[in-house]
Amino acid sequence: MNEPHPISPSGQKLVSIEEIVDIKPRRPLATTRDRGWSGVTVDLYRPRLDCSQTYPALDHHLISYCPSGRARLIQRRNGVVHEGTISAGMSLLMPAGCVSTWEGRTPTSARLRVPARLVAAAGEELGSHAAASIEIRNIFETRDRLIEHMALVLLAELEQQAHPAQALIVDQVSAAIAAHLLRAYNAFGIAERRTLPGLGKAEIERITSYIEDNLDRMIGLAELAALVDVSRFHFARLFKQSTGVSPINFVEQRRIERARVLIAETDTSLAEVALATGYSDQSHFTRRFHRLTGGTPAAFAREHGRRLRRRPPN
Structure with missing residues (x-):
């Protein structure tokens, strides 16, 4: 069932974000x-x-x-x-x-x-x-x-x-x-923010497991917050309070760690590794990998890759 359309105090129908683009x-x-x-x-x-x-x-x-x-x-x-x-x-x-x-x-x-x-x-x-x-x-x-x-x-x-x-x-x-x-x-004051406890060990594990299962796609803050039944505003603060890093940084750290494992333990190409860890293309993957590790995926593959270990001696 559709929600009723918002109405202004004067009785006028309010225009939504979706509708305004067609009115202009x-x-x-x-x-x-x-x-x-x-x-x-x-x-x-x-x-x-x-x-x-x-x-x-x-x-x-x-x-x-x-x-x-x-x-x-x-x-x-x-x-x-x-x-x-x-x-x-x-x-x-x-x-x-x-x-x-x-x-x-x-x-x-x-x-x-x-x-x-x-x-x-x-x-x-x-x-x-x-x-x-x-x-x-x-x-x-x-x-x-x-x-x-x-x-x-x-x-x-x-x-x-x-x-x-x-x-x-x-x-x-x-x-x-x-x-x-x-x-x-805001024309009115806001009451002092409530002090609430951080996320528990089981909640962190649930969030981490969910992130690991979805590294190949976009992960939103709202869906992570829903895992522990809090708003996304509260979640971002609680997550950093409990882990020391923001949700954005944590997700990217997990992506890079997954990429390192794929490069070191499989024959997956770097382009396929990029897609498997949620990056839109190999170029962007290379830039982010370099920023977080100090080296490129290609350099990491040359040093740690499975292909190198399997290469026959000359």
């Missing part, structure tokens, strides 16, 4: 929508010289980050009109539920669409259980270094080829964005 007059230059990522959705748009558009209220929060360019823009939201220049490095923040009007010119913009449930989940982890205690403020323009950094990370991942590690990277950046919105832009 232009298609994005690039988007994360076809990547299968959870968390924040990113749409990258070209500059526009003749913007004049009114949009219905959204069911999600919008961060619009300007990676380059400069343009004069008039914004109308919640009965307030703001005219200003948006330039590289600046962001604007529009909370869910706002009808918005945009006029003038728009520079290149990366639209980060943050699900309201993501921010609500972060609030629960920080100690605020009531949805009414979260109200993201409307910000017409700001230079927020953390938003800029996280937006650039997501844009950099958008330029990369699909890779199993991206799910964990995007999950953690999405969690960081939600937490930052609560810390810097």
Whole structure:
């Protein structure tokens, strides 16, 4: 059974992340929508010289980050009109539920669409259980270094080829964005975070076993968190508290260790090893292997590979 569509306090249907791309007059230059990522959705748009558009209220929060360019823009939201220049490095923040009007010119913009449930989940982890205690403020323009950094990370991942590690990277950046919105832009205070115990030995073993069984594909933070029945926000903190490394780093360490075993104990080609350990191609596998071990897979194979041991003497 389908969930009811969100409705604004005025009775207007709220537009979802999936619907907004069809309402806008232009298609994005690039988007994360076809990547299968959870968390924040990113749409990258070209500059526009003749913007004049009114949009219905959204069911999600919008961060619009300007990676380059400069343009004069008039914004109308919640009965307030703001005219200003948006330039590289600046962001604007529009909370869910706002009808918005945009006029003038728009520079290149990366639209980060943050699900309201993501921010609500972060609030629960920080100690605020009531949805009414979260109200993201409307910000017409700001230079927020953390938003800029996280937006650039997501844009950099958008330029990369699909890779199993991206799910964990995007999950953690999405969690960081939600937490930052609560810390810097929530109209209400957040209660002190609850102190909870770390993961137990059996839980670590369950997570490790799951990772080992799925090294050949993308592994998301949410699915790891579900193994121990906590939110992904809580999981990332608990996992590092319990193991000393982040989930991203732990998964990649296991991938590299699996690759070393395959190279040393089987006749599997390096290209096949790359695929078997979740890397999109041999080139990316080589770069990551070198970064974590200090040597290339080929060099490791020459020193430890099964083929070398089986080579007959001259």
